[in-house]
Amino acid sequence: MINSDDLRFFRIIANHASLAATARALNVTPPTVTQRLQMIERKLKLKLVERHARQITLTDEGMLLAERARLILAEMDDLHEVLNSQQHEISGCLKILAPLGFGQEYVAPLVTEFQGRHQNLSVELELSDNPDWSSGHAWDIMIYIGELRNSSLKLSLLAENRRFLCASPAYISKYGQPQTPADLRQHTCIALRENAEDVTMWRFNSAGSEKQAAVRINPKLASNDGRVIKQWALKGSGIIQRSEWDVAAHLKKGELVRLLSDYELPSADIVALLGTDLRARSARTSKFLELLKLRLAQQPWHK
Known part of the structure; x- marks a missing residue:
């Protein structure tokens, strides 16, 4: 019967492209890896690995063992941590x-x-x-x-x-402020692409009422990095929708100005x-x- 050491060893084999790579990871010789693998296969009376010239592939049984080993070893590690936590x-x-x-x-x-x-x-x-x-x-x-x-x-x-809509004083001085969400269609908006959200649909609730509005923006600039879009806004390149945690200090210093404050954006x-x-x-x-x-x-x- 195989034990937890066998499972850990086979998981290492499964995570490498060849037995030679496994040997390097374990800092042992390739024959040592081969012998240990053969011992596990004899215990199970199953072929777990197909050996090729410079690589290996797992058999169906080997793939099953690797996946179950991952689950079993994770449970064992979890149990160890919980037992420690009791102390x-x-x-x-x-x-x-x-x-x-x-x-x-x-x-x-x-x-x-x-x-x-x-x-x-x-x-x-x-x-x-x-x-x-x-x-x-x-x-x-x-x-x-x-x-x-x-x-x-x-x-x-x-x-x-909360999320805020904001722009720099320089942008506002040049292009003015939107008065309603619909006005955003006439402004340069910047989009942050994150969390698989529909980032070009900006939704608003009118403060103190159930009235909702949604505007599909056509961003001239977009990035998946929040720091980038904030820098663009600070330099006057457009309007951003950004988390309170990220722009609170800039709003306090007057480097950014909150827009459409009578409307609320979905919280984050x-x-x-x-x-x-x-x-x-x-x-x-x-x-x-x-x-x-x-x-x-x-x-x-x-x-």
Whole structure:
């Protein structure tokens, strides 16, 4: 019967293109890898790998074993973390996914603070302007901003976050201010392409009423990087729709001006997405979530 060491070994084989590459990853000789693989195949009485000149392919049985090994080993790791958490020990590896700009500004400092408190903990923080939010199994915590569509993940609110329409004083001086959402069709608008949202459809609610309006903009400029579109707006290139956390300081300094303040844009609350497995209940996850809630609920972007 194979054991967990066999499963971990075979997972490494499955993640490499050849047995030689596996040997380099393990810092052993290729014959050692071959012998260990043959031993596992004898235990199972199955052929797991097809060997070619310079590469390998998994058989159907090998593919099944690799996938089940991933699940089994993840469950074992989760169990280990939960058992540690029963002793209030924060250890293991905390894996976090966050948007690039927000992650750099507000998540990264909290990561170093948290790891500094817990010397037995390591942290992997991935920042991306185009994250794969569907890969919840790969992360302990995913930080998300914006409209969340169908998700099987557990959601925890970190901070309320409004969206504002704004432009620079230079743009307003040259082109004037829109008075209604429909006026945006006569202005230069800048689009941020993120989260698979319909970024050219700008929706508004009239403050204090149920009246709604939607305007399809024809952006002259667009980018998937929030920092880029903000810089364009600061230089007077057009009107942007941006999260409060990102433009609050610029509004306070007068570098940007809020437009159509009698209308509200859909909010983009900042939330943490958690898996439903044991890792979501581990001490490392729950304690870091507490820190996120404590600091972000204070909306530090207004300071």
